[in-house]
Amino acid sequence: MSQDTLTATRSASPRRIAALALPALVVLAAEPLYVLVDTAVVGHLGRVPLAALAVGGTVMTLTAWLGTVVAYGTTGRSARRFGAGDRAAAVAEGVQASWLALGVGLLVAVGMQLGGGALARTLAGGTGEVADAAAQWLRIAALGAPGLLLAAAGNGWLRGIQDTRRPLWFVLGPNLLSAVLCPVLVYPVGLGLAGSAVANAIAQTISGGLFAAALVGERIALRPRPRLIRHQLVLSRDLLIRGVAFQASFLSATAVAARFGAASVGAHQIALQLWFFTALVLDALAIAAQSLVGAALGAGDAVGARALARRVALLGGACGVVFAVLIAAGAGVVPGWFSSDPQVREQAMVAWPWFVAMQPLAGVVFALDGVLIGAGDVRYLRNLTVVSALGGFLPAIWLAYGLDLGLGGIWAGLTLFIVLRLAALLLRLRSGGWAVVGAVR
Incomplete structure (x- = not known):
C-alpha cells in the first residue's frame, strides 16, 4: 500500500477533485469544439461538401467513441496499480492499452482505404456527389485513426496516475494547430474538402505521437503482453x-x-x-x-x-x-x-x-x-x-x-x-x- 496515495485519496477535497476534473473537461471539449470549427469552414464550400463532412464525420465519431471505451477501461486499471504504489505497473497498463489502440487504429485506417467508398455510399443513400466526396474525406481522415486511438489510450493511463497536465497539452495543442491548418488548407492552398481531412489526420497523428513519446519517456518495457491486453479487452x-x-x-x-x-x-x-x-x-x-x-x-x-x-x-x-x-x-x-x-x-x-x-x-x-x-x-x-x-x-x-x-x-x-x-x-x-x-x- 502507498501511504502517500492513501493520504491523498482520503483527503481528496472538492479542490483536488476539481484539479483533476477541469483539465479533463478541456480535453473532452477540445474535439467537439474543433468539429464546430471544421463544420464552419467546410460549410462555406457549399451544400455537397458539408453533407459529405457530415457523413464522413459520423464514421470518425464512432472511431473516437471506441477510443473513449479504451480510455475509460485503462484509467481504472492504471489507477488501481498507481494506488498500490506501483507506478511502473500503472504505466505498463498504458503500454498494453496503446498496443490495443494502435492495432484497432490501423485496422480502421486500412479498412477505410478498402471499404470507405462502400460505407460512404451506404450512409449517403447511394451514389452521387455527396457519396464520392465523403469517401475521399473518409479515406484521408482515417489515416489519423491510429493517432486518435493512441491519444485515447494515453489519456487513460495518464489519468490513472493522476497526471492531467500532459493530456491537456497533448490534446489541446494539436487541435489548435488543426483549427489553424483547416481553413488554410481548404482555401488558400486550395485543397477544398480534402484539406479538412488532412488537418484532422495531422492533428490526430501528432497527438498520438506525443502520448507515445510520453510512454517511451517512462523507460519501461514496451513489448506487447497478450494476457494484459486480454483483460483490457474484457473491460472494453x-x-x-x-x-x-x-x-x-x-x-x-x-x-x-x-x-x-x-x-x-x-x-x-x-x-x-x-x-x-x-x-x-x-x-x-x-x-x-x-x-x-x-x-x-x-x-x-x-x-x-x-x-x-x-x-x-x-x-x-x-x-x-x-x-x-x-x-x-x-x-x-x-x-x-x-x-x-x-x-x-x-x-x-x-x-x-x-x-x-x-x-x-x-x-x-x-x-x-x-x-x-x-x-x-x-x-x-x-x-x-x-x-x-x-x-x-x-x-x-x-x-x-x-x-x-x-x-x-x-x-x-x-x-x-x-x-x-x-x-x-x-x-x-x-x-x-x-x-x-x-x-x-
Missing part, C-alpha cells in the same frame, strides 16, 4: 455493450420524435444536444472519480473509496442543480438560439420541464458511473444500462408513440431511464460490493 467489451445500449436508445428516441413531425424532432434535437453538453461537463467529474476511486482501492483503502464515492455523488448532484437552475432560467431564450421557427420553440417547451427536472438526478448518475468504472465494476454498469434501456427507456418511448404522447412522452422516458439507473447505482453504492481492494480486480 463491457463498456462497448453499455455504449451500444445508449446509442440504440437515443437513436430510437430520435426516430420516434421524427414520427411526431418536423417541429418535434427539431425541438428534440435542440434539447438532446444541450443534454449531451451538460453530460460532457459532468463526465469530467466522472473521470476524476475514476482516477481517485481506483487509486484508493489499489491502496487497499475501501473506507476512503466509499467516502470519495459519496463526496463525488454530492458534487455531481450539486452541479446538476446548478445546471437545472440555468436551464430553467433560459427556457424562454435558449431554444431561440437554435431555431427561429415558433413551432419548434413551442415543442421545445414541452421537453423543457423534463430536461430541467432530470439534471440533479443525472449529475449523481454520471458521478457514480465514474466511481464504478474506477472500481472496475464495469459488468454491473453494463447489465444495469442494458436492463434500464430495454426495460425502461425503449418501452417508454415507443409507448409514447403508440399513445400519441408527443415529445413530452419521449422525455418522460429519458427521465425514467435516469431514475432507474440512479436507484440501482445507489443500491450498489450502499451494498459496498463494488469496493474490492487490490492492485487489480
Whole structure:
C-alpha cells in the first residue's frame, strides 16, 4: 500500500477533485469544439461538401467513441496499480492499452482505404456527389485513426496516475494547430474538402505521437503482453455493450420524435444536444472519480473509496442543480438560439420541464458511473444500462408513440431511464460490493 496515495485519496477535497476534473473537461471539449470549427469552414464550400463532412464525420465519431471505451477501461486499471504504489505497473497498463489502440487504429485506417467508398455510399443513400466526396474525406481522415486511438489510450493511463497536465497539452495543442491548418488548407492552398481531412489526420497523428513519446519517456518495457491486453479487452467489451445500449436508445428516441413531425424532432434535437453538453461537463467529474476511486482501492483503502464515492455523488448532484437552475432560467431564450421557427420553440417547451427536472438526478448518475468504472465494476454498469434501456427507456418511448404522447412522452422516458439507473447505482453504492481492494480486480 502507498501511504502517500492513501493520504491523498482520503483527503481528496472538492479542490483536488476539481484539479483533476477541469483539465479533463478541456480535453473532452477540445474535439467537439474543433468539429464546430471544421463544420464552419467546410460549410462555406457549399451544400455537397458539408453533407459529405457530415457523413464522413459520423464514421470518425464512432472511431473516437471506441477510443473513449479504451480510455475509460485503462484509467481504472492504471489507477488501481498507481494506488498500490506501483507506478511502473500503472504505466505498463498504458503500454498494453496503446498496443490495443494502435492495432484497432490501423485496422480502421486500412479498412477505410478498402471499404470507405462502400460505407460512404451506404450512409449517403447511394451514389452521387455527396457519396464520392465523403469517401475521399473518409479515406484521408482515417489515416489519423491510429493517432486518435493512441491519444485515447494515453489519456487513460495518464489519468490513472493522476497526471492531467500532459493530456491537456497533448490534446489541446494539436487541435489548435488543426483549427489553424483547416481553413488554410481548404482555401488558400486550395485543397477544398480534402484539406479538412488532412488537418484532422495531422492533428490526430501528432497527438498520438506525443502520448507515445510520453510512454517511451517512462523507460519501461514496451513489448506487447497478450494476457494484459486480454483483460483490457474484457473491460472494453463491457463498456462497448453499455455504449451500444445508449446509442440504440437515443437513436430510437430520435426516430420516434421524427414520427411526431418536423417541429418535434427539431425541438428534440435542440434539447438532446444541450443534454449531451451538460453530460460532457459532468463526465469530467466522472473521470476524476475514476482516477481517485481506483487509486484508493489499489491502496487497499475501501473506507476512503466509499467516502470519495459519496463526496463525488454530492458534487455531481450539486452541479446538476446548478445546471437545472440555468436551464430553467433560459427556457424562454435558449431554444431561440437554435431555431427561429415558433413551432419548434413551442415543442421545445414541452421537453423543457423534463430536461430541467432530470439534471440533479443525472449529475449523481454520471458521478457514480465514474466511481464504478474506477472500481472496475464495469459488468454491473453494463447489465444495469442494458436492463434500464430495454426495460425502461425503449418501452417508454415507443409507448409514447403508440399513445400519441408527443415529445413530452419521449422525455418522460429519458427521465425514467435516469431514475432507474440512479436507484440501482445507489443500491450498489450502499451494498459496498463494488469496493474490492487490490492492485487489480
